[in-house]
Amino acid sequence: MLMTDTSPQAATPQDEKARRVVQLEKLTTAFGDPFDITRFDKTHAAAAVKEQFAPLANGEKSESRVSVAGRVMAIRNDGMFIVILDDTDRLQIFHDIKQCSEEQSALLKLVDLGDIVGVTGLVRRTPRGEITVDAERMVILSKALEPPPEKFHGLKDVESRFRHREQDLVATPRTRETLRARYRMVAAIRQFLYDRGFLEVETPMLHTLAGGAIAKPFVTHHNALDMPLYMRIAPELHLKRLVIGGLSEKVFEINRCFRNEGLSPRHNPEFTSLELYQAYVDFTAMLDITEAIVHHVAMTLHGSGKVMFDGREIDFTPPWPRKGMVDLIHEHTGVDFYKITDPAEARAAAKSIGVDTMPGLGWGQVVEAVFGDRVEDKLIQPTHVVDLPKEISPLAKAWPDRPHVAQRFETYVNGWEIANAFSELNNPREQRARFMEQAEQKRGPDDPPHPIDEDFISALSFGMPPMGGLGMGIDRLGMLMTDSKSIREVIAFPTMRPDHE
RNA sequence: GACCCCGUAGCUCAGCCGGUAGAGCAUCUGACUUUUAAUCAGGGUGUCGCGAGUUCAAAUCUCGCCGGGGUCACCA
Numbered sequence: 001m002l003m004t005d006t007s008p009q010a011a012t013p014q015d016e017k018a019r020r021v022v023q024l025e026k027l028t029t030a031f032g033d034p035f036d037i038t039r040f041d042k043t044h045a046a047a048a049v050k051e052q053f054a055p056l057a058n059g060e061k062s063e064s065r066v067s068v069a070g071r072v073m074a075i076r077n078d079g080m081f082i083v084i085l086d087d088t089d090r091l092q093i094f095h096d097i098k099q100c101s102e103e104q105s106a107l108l109k110l111v112d113l114g115d116i117v118g119v120t121g122l123v124r125r126t127p128r129g130e131i132t133v134d135a136e137r138m139v140i141l142s143k144a145l146e147p148p149p150e151k152f153h154g155l156k157d158v159e160s161r162f163r164h165r166e167q168d169l170v171a172t173p174r175t176r177e178t179l180r181a182r183y184r185m186v187a188a189i190r191q192f193l194y195d196r197g198f199l200e201v202e203t204p205m206l207h208t209l210a211g212g213a214i215a216k217p218f219v220t221h222h223n224a225l226d227m228p229l230y231m232r233i234a235p236e237l238h239l240k241r242l243v244i245g246g247l248s249e250k251v252f253e254i255n256r257c258f259r260n261e262g263l264s265p266r267h268n269p270e271f272t273s274l275e276l277y278q279a280y281v282d283f284t285a286m287l288d289i290t291e292a293i294v295h296h297v298a299m300t301l302h303g304s305g306k307v308m309f310d311g312r313e314i315d316f317t318p319p320w321p322r323k324g325m326v327d328l329i330h331e332h333t334g335v336d337f338y339k340i341t342d343p344a345e346a347r348a349a350a351k352s353i354g355v356d357t358m359p360g361l362g363w364g365q366v367v368e369a370v371f372g373d374r375v376e377d378k379l380i381q382p383t384h385v386v387d388l389p390k391e392i393s394p395l396a397k398a399w400p401d402r403p404h405v406a407q408r409f410e411t412y413v414n415g416w417e418i419a420n421a422f423s424e425l426n427n428p429r430e431q432r433a434r435f436m437e438q439a440e441q442k443r444g445p446d447d448p449p450h451p452i453d454e455d456f457i458s459a460l461s462f463g464m465p466p467m468g469g470l471g472m473g474i475d476r477l478g479m480l481m482t483d484s485k486s487i488r489e490v491i492a493f494p495t496m497r498p499d500h501e
Numbered sequence: 502g503a504c505c506c507c508g509u510a511g512c513u514c515a516g517c518c519g520g521u522a523g524a525g526c527a528u529c530u531g532a533c534u535u536u537u538a539a540u541c542a543g544g545g546u547g548u549c550g551c552g553a554g555u556u557c558a559a560a561u562c563u564c565g566c567c568g569g570g571g572u573c574a575c576c577a
Contacts, residue, residue, distance in 0.1 A: 015546085016511065016528055074538080081536050094535075113527075126535065150512035150526050152538045157512090159569045171512090214577060261576045262502085368577070392577050410577090420577080486570090497568065 016147055020112060024143045027110045034140045040118035043067045047088035050131045053123045061124035061134075068093075068133060069118040069141065071170060072111060074151060079108035084117060085170070092132040093119050107138060113151070114144030114170075162494050175489075181301050182478040182490045186254060188300040189274060189293055189474075198276060199248035202255070203238035205231060211453040212236030212395075214438070216260040218269075231258035235275050236395065236469070237456040240424065243277050244464045252276035254474065265486040266416060269495045272474040277424070279465040283396075283407050286421035286470040287384055290411055291318035294382070294418075294477065301481050309414060309483050312380065320382040322409070326367060328375045328385060337367050341404075362441075364389025364404065379412035394434040396422030418477055421470040428460035 027034060044052070044066040053062060070086035082093040095108060111117065121136045149155040154171035161168040161175070168175045190200065208227075210217035212234030220229050235253050242251050254274045261267060274293075278285060298305050298316045305317035323331075330336045333353045340346045346366040347357045355373045357366050367389050379385070386409040390398040393406035408422035425431050435452045478490035488494035 019528070074536095076536050076539050077534055080534065081539085083537080092537080097534075126537095128535075128537075130535095130537070132535095147511055147527060152526065153513040155512070156514095157508090157569085159508090160512090162569090167512095216576085259576070262574075264573095264576090265571080267576070365577090388577085394577085417577095499568065 020145045045088040046086045046091035056125040059127045067120045072115045094132045094134050114148040116142035178482045181482045198250040198252045201251050203235045207232045218258050218260050241459045249279035274472040277469045279467040281468045282423040286468045290419045322384040324387040332375050362391045364391025377415035382413045384409045394438050419472045424469045426464040
């Protein structure tokens with residue numbers, strides 16, 4: 001009878017995994033266990049090779065030896081051409097399969113798509129123009145026991161992309177670009193603020209009271225103290241306490257906040273915010289610094305203040321228009337809420353233009369609702385919306401001569417709020433009164449009454465300098481800067497339900 | 502939480518007015534060998550998300566569940 005072939009047949013995907021395990025065993029026997037390798041001395045990144053040897057003409061060989069390493073993305077002509085990918089670029093590797101040693105050809109048979117290899121050799125440009133490393137020596141530095149996604153179409157299924165982000169990163173250039181841009185953006189903001197004398201600080205993630213904003217918090221439990229703790233919904237109150245103490249007159253924090261609310265293309269349960277506080281300035285300084293930060297980010301990432309988003313050009317070049325919230329409503333609906341002071345009348349006016357509001361809402365909440373319904377999504381180009389109702393601004397100073405309007409603005413781009421800033425309220429007695437008012441306002445039947453943060457009131461009573469404060473949504477800014485339609489694109493590991501096994 | 506859409510091979514997808522699952526990539530065998538999604542010939546691929554129902558017969562129709570996407574609600 002015929003001898004059966006002992007090499008594994010990849011009849012099924014399970015067999016493919018088994019085949020790779022056999023490949024690993026063969027590799028271990030012949031060349032040693034790749035997982036014992038601890039280092040490879042790279043001399044060049046793929047992009048650096050292409051850059052350094054760019055002057056080579058087609059068909060020209062250099063005498064320069066380089067060592068490169070990366071993941072095997074393509075194998076052509078039985079290993080004659082291998083394409084590797086590192087964190088800078090792809091790079092072609094060449095083996096002369098007619099000339100190479102028995103050892104080399106044995107190794108070539110053991111290389112699979114997805115393996116991590118290190119290669120040393122001379123650089124040349126092929127007759128067809130590709131910068132290539134002629135391998136003198138190749139080492140399999142790590143073995144992929146799972147096959148990579150399809151080499152041309154990559155990983156398309158959004159669920160797989162988010163669940164297996166490492167595969168997405170390897171398979172999808174856009175994902176690499178988007179996430180790198182996001183992290184470079186964060187670095188650019190940090191550097192911008194360092195250069196202006198801001199001190200980066202860290203404040204608690206675990207709060208005994210979830211303050212500084214109104215949102216449902218995630219609740220956890222501390223065993224030793226036997227008490228509930230809340231994941232922070234905002235860092236605001238602690239940051240102010242650091243300024244009160246004089247740690248620095250300029251502080252900022254870029255870090256995570258957690259809100260136990262619905263998910264959407266613009267909401268992830270954990271998201272990143274920038275909050276900064278500067279003593280002895282008011283909200284107008286925050287207007288300027290908002291524009292400067294965002295413009296700096298656009299220049300850093302795009303070399304231009306103009307950025308394309310969803311087929312539209314958004315121009316971040318300062319200055320940006322500043323418009324009153326009530327004035328914008330007037331402009332877009334014809335209703336002038338400055339001429340209305342009675343809450344019931346305001347609700348009726350809202351209803352007359354098709355905005356239903358819950359009974360019991362105050363003037364400011366009605367203005368906010370109408371703005372959200374009729375104006376917000378019209379604000380595509382960067383716009384500072386100023387003069388927000390005091391009622392919805394419990395941590396902001398009101399104007400002395402216009403007591404129901406706060407010294408506050410929100411910045412909108414593409415219909416999204418990306419920044420929120422005010423002249424910080426530093427009057428402890430008024431702050432307590434505002435918190436009391438807030439506690440009275442029942443937001444929904446499920447929402448528990450909001451407790452008053454006595455530690456914060458006490459800190460204010462110790463004396464807080466007048467100051468401006470700013471909050472900025474980093475993920476949304478990242479979306480705008482990377483033309484991403486979902487917040488999940490700019491978060492490496494977005495929150496997901498576990499896949500059932 | 503409500504509504505709409507989606508879930509077929511490891512990956513990208515076709516099949517879906519019911520008739521018992523198919524292509525490309527990947528993988529295997531062979532040929533070829535300076536390719537660029539290499540090419541050519543041949544082989545194998547699956548709880549058709551899970552469960553139930555209707556039916557002689559279900560990937561296909563119906564219902565429930567799971568997971569994902571979207572719209573809305575929620576979200577200062």
